[in-house]
Amino acid sequence: MGDEFVKSLEELKAIRDRMQKQVGLRESDENTIRVVVGMATCGIAAGARPVLEAFLEEVNKRNLKDVTVTQTGCIGVCRLEPIAEVYVPGEEKVTYVKLKPEMVPRIVADHLVNRQVVTEYTIGAAE
Amino acid sequence: MNLVRSHILVCTGTGCTSSNSLKIIEAFERELEAQGMAKEAQVVKTGCFGLCAMGPIVMIYPEGACYTKVTPADVPEIVSEHIVKGRIVQRLLHMESDEGGTATSLSETTFYKHQLRIALRNCGVINPEDIDEYIGVDGYAALGRILTEKIPPQQIIDEILASGLRGRGGAGFPTGRKWQFTHDAVSPDGVKFVCCNADEGDPGAFMDRSVLEGDPHSVIEAMAIAGYCIGAQQGYIYVRAEYPIAVKRLEIAIKQAKDYGLLGDNIFDSGFSFNLELRLGAGAFVCGEETALMTSIEGKRGEPHPRPPFPANKGLFERPTLLNNVETYANITWILNNGADKFAAIGTPKSTGTKVFALGGKITNTGLVEIPMGTPLRTVIEDIGGGCPNGKKFKAAQTGGPSGGCIPASLIDTPMDYDSLGAIGSMMGSGGLIVMDEDNCMVDIAKFFLEFIVDESCGKCSVCRIGTKRLLGLLTKITEGEGTLEDLDTIEELCYHLKSSALCGLGQTAPNPVLSTLKHFRDEYVAHVVEKRCPAGVCKNLLRYTIDPAKCKGCTLCAKNCPAGAISGAVRAPHVIDQSKCIKCGVCMDNCRFSAILKG
Numbered sequence: 001m002g003d004e005f006v007k008s009l010e011e012l013k014a015i016r017d018r019m020q021k022q023v024g025l026r027e028s029d030e031n032t033i034r035v036v037v038g039m040a041t042c043g044i045a046a047g048a049r050p051v052l053e054a055f056l057e058e059v060n061k062r063n064l065k066d067v068t069v070t071q072t073g074c075i076g077v078c079r080l081e082p083i084a085e086v087y088v089p090g091e092e093k094v095t096y097v098k099l100k101p102e103m104v105p106r107i108v109a110d111h112l113v114n115r116q117v118v119t120e121y122t123i124g125a126a127e
Numbered sequence: 128m129n130l131v132r133s134h135i136l137v138c139t140g141t142g143c144t145s146s147n148s149l150k151i152i153e154a155f156e157r158e159l160e161a162q163g164m165a166k167e168a169q170v171v172k173t174g175c176f177g178l179c180a181m182g183p184i185v186m187i188y189p190e191g192a193c194y195t196k197v198t199p200a201d202v203p204e205i206v207s208e209h210i211v212k213g214r215i216v217q218r219l220l221h222m223e224s225d226e227g228g229t230a231t232s233l234s235e236t237t238f239y240k241h242q243l244r245i246a247l248r249n250c251g252v253i254n255p256e257d258i259d260e261y262i263g264v265d266g267y268a269a270l271g272r273i274l275t276e277k278i279p280p281q282q283i284i285d286e287i288l289a290s291g292l293r294g295r296g297g298a299g300f301p302t303g304r305k306w307q308f309t310h311d312a313v314s315p316d317g318v319k320f321v322c323c324n325a326d327e328g329d330p331g332a333f334m335d336r337s338v339l340e341g342d343p344h345s346v347i348e349a350m351a352i353a354g355y356c357i358g359a360q361q362g363y364i365y366v367r368a369e370y371p372i373a374v375k376r377l378e379i380a381i382k383q384a385k386d387y388g389l390l391g392d393n394i395f396d397s398g399f400s401f402n403l404e405l406r407l408g409a410g411a412f413v414c415g416e417e418t419a420l421m422t423s424i425e426g427k428r429g430e431p432h433p434r435p436p437f438p439a440n441k442g443l444f445e446r447p448t449l450l451n452n453v454e455t456y457a458n459i460t461w462i463l464n465n466g467a468d469k470f471a472a473i474g475t476p477k478s479t480g481t482k483v484f485a486l487g488g489k490i491t492n493t494g495l496v497e498i499p500m501g502t503p504l505r506t507v508i509e510d511i512g513g514g515c516p517n518g519k520k521f522k523a524a525q526t527g528g529p530s531g532g533c534i535p536a537s538l539i540d541t542p543m544d545y546d547s548l549g550a551i552g553s554m555m556g557s558g559g560l561i562v563m564d565e566d567n568c569m570v571d572i573a574k575f576f577l578e579f580i581v582d583e584s585c586g587k588c589s590v591c592r593i594g595t596k597r598l599l600g601l602l603t604k605i606t607e608g609e610g611t612l613e614d615l616d617t618i619e620e621l622c623y624h625l626k627s628s629a630l631c632g633l634g635q636t637a638p639n640p641v642l643s644t645l646k647h648f649r650d651e652y653v654a655h656v657v658e659k660r661c662p663a664g665v666c667k668n669l670l671r672y673t674i675d676p677a678k679c680k681g682c683t684l685c686a687k688n689c690p691a692g693a694i695s696g697a698v699r700a701p702h703v704i705d706q707s708k709c710i711k712c713g714v715c716m717d718n719c720r721f722s723a724i725l726k727g
Binding site (some may be wrong): 004006007008009015018019020022023024025032036037039040052053056068069071072073087117126 | 131132133134136165188189190191211213214252253259260262263264265267268271272275386387388389395397459
């Protein structure tokens with residue numbers, strides 16, 4: 001018998017957990033945290049793509065469930081791009097501005113995991 | 128592994144495949160690569176979303192945006208707008224939202240709001256060709272729990288009994304009792320079988336096909352559980368060869384389950400072994416009847432034989448056999464994972480759970496819907512189905528295909544459950560729901576179903592072989608304007624004989640469409656017989672096309688287009704139709720620009 005055989009509930013659960021991260025994207029869950037990166041012309045020109053990639057990489061590395069990273073059009077404050085907005089269910093949305101890929105790990109660690117807003121990156125601090 | 132942030136689900140059910148969804152998948156893969164998004168977005172083949180009329184369907188998550196009638200030419204725009212910039216392509220959203228306006232996601236639509244998806248829970252959600260995705264939505268968890276915890280079979284059967292689940296193939300026999308009988312039956316050599324009836328033959332029905340195409344593992348898992356409960360080690364799925372996509376996905380699914388050891392010997396190291404094989408039907412309607420189906424699996428000519436003995440005692444190869452329908456199996460793991468009481472709380476006390484219907488005919492949203500039992504027909508037709516197209520008036524709905532009966536507009540508030548439908552002379556059937564509007568002639572409809580039955584009667588018993596043929600003869604006589612009022616009485620008498628003495632379900636239920644149309648639309652039959660008139664204008668022999676001389680401008684268009692050369696007249700003078708030559712094709716009516724052609 002090969003190693004690929006599923007012989008116990010634990011092995012089944014391992015596959016399930018791995019796949020849930022994937023299939024879970026297709027369920028709209030009220031507990032999902034949404035990270036929305038502005039990806040209009042202004043955002044892309046200012047370097048939003050590496051930022052979005054950094055979010056994906058970081059969320060993947062930390063194996064976070066219930067987080068979706070998605071993109072949106074122009075938010076309207078093009079001068080502050082790249083912009084990412086974080087929606088934690090039941091809380092006010094937080095807008096991070098003038099992002100660079102190296103700022104992303106801290107947002108993920110502090111805000112998405114520990115629920116502490118990184119105040120100095122927010123729109124309030126930039127203004 | 129890269130984290131994929133967006134999933135592009137493309138329906139690859141039969142409906143969308145035939146409207147080119149495979150080309151759309153190719154286009155997405157090409158375009159994602161070209162726009163540098165291949166690592167972030169993933170294209171997933173999936174099963175039927177139920178919205179076949181609007182296909183091909185593409186759903187994009189996490190937004191859940193539901194794009195309809197997509198063509199490969201739309202793909203570059205979807206990728207550059209939606210995937211790159213996150214802007215929903217509004218022009219491809221066609222579904223009406225429940226609150227008015229256009230709906231972005233499927234769950235916002237009126238079509239979905241009244242639905243509850245249990246049997247179809249994974250259709251349009253997972254990739255049916257990937258066992259891992261099925262496991263990701265708790266697939267094989269029920270089988271795993273049962274086998275590793277060695278739950279006694281009786282306990283599982285009790286759970287199925289408590290759920291109140293009834294056979295979804297049409298007759299509505301309590302599934303738990305069937306399992307109990309087969310469990311209790313003694314086999315001379317200990318061999319028993321589990322079979323799945325996937326020989327969906329009713330014209331207009333495609334529920335089982337969609338389950339097999341969209342979620343084959345749910346049927347496989349349920350059959351393995353059934354095998355454990357009744358003590359069988361071998362299962363057969365009898366599926367029509369006319370369902371190539373379903374057959375292919377089943378083959379893939381069985382292979383993947385075997386590779387994982389979820390089928391085969393010593394599953395979950397429990398000592399329980401279960402193997403599954405496919406048997407392809409050659410398209411005979413009678414093979415959907417249980418005894419004929421098993422005869423066919425045995426390799427013999429698919430003919431029914433009298434019951435008893437019932438399959439539970441003496442079925443396939445004369446061994447105790449459990450035979451359930453695809454949709455029935457698709458409910459099993461949901462019940463075991465969510466609890467019998469939760470299932471029993473859905474629907475009505477005697478008809479629990481949900482039922483899938485294939486909506487077809489004169490209805491705006493042709494497709495697949497799953498509703499709690501007891502939902503009024505009105506909700507299905509008007510809300511979910513969107514009513515009859517072109518503002519036509521709803522006349523009747525046929526449930527149960529050629530074995531069922533019609534529900535007239537006056538009974539539109541009938542709850543859709545086994546007992547309510549039976550009480551008005553119709554039946555649940557396997558789930559085909561054909562909608563008819565004011566342009567349908569009910570005598571013609573009854574004749575249509577009977578023609579199907581005459582073709583499909585296996586000929587073993589003379590009652591069915593000769594009886595249905597004679598019945599068709601009488602109906603044809605009426606549609607040709609040769610019928611008498613005595614014929615109506617003869618029809619009724621013949622129907623009762625067929626019902627009481629045909630050998631199998633095919634013959635016993637064959638008169639249902641005739642009896643129910645005769646009951647609810649007797650006036651139409653009488654109009655054909657007495658007035659020699661077809662009120663809906665369908666029966667050709669009773670039709671007369673005439674030209675209104677007051678409206679005819681003598682443009683000659685009708686005369687030029689008449690294939691029979693039946694129209695004559697001078698230019699700029701009213702034309703005349705020669706009734707002896709007219710073949711009633713209606714071409715003149717289609718071509719007339721002055722509405723001068725009258726039908727009646």
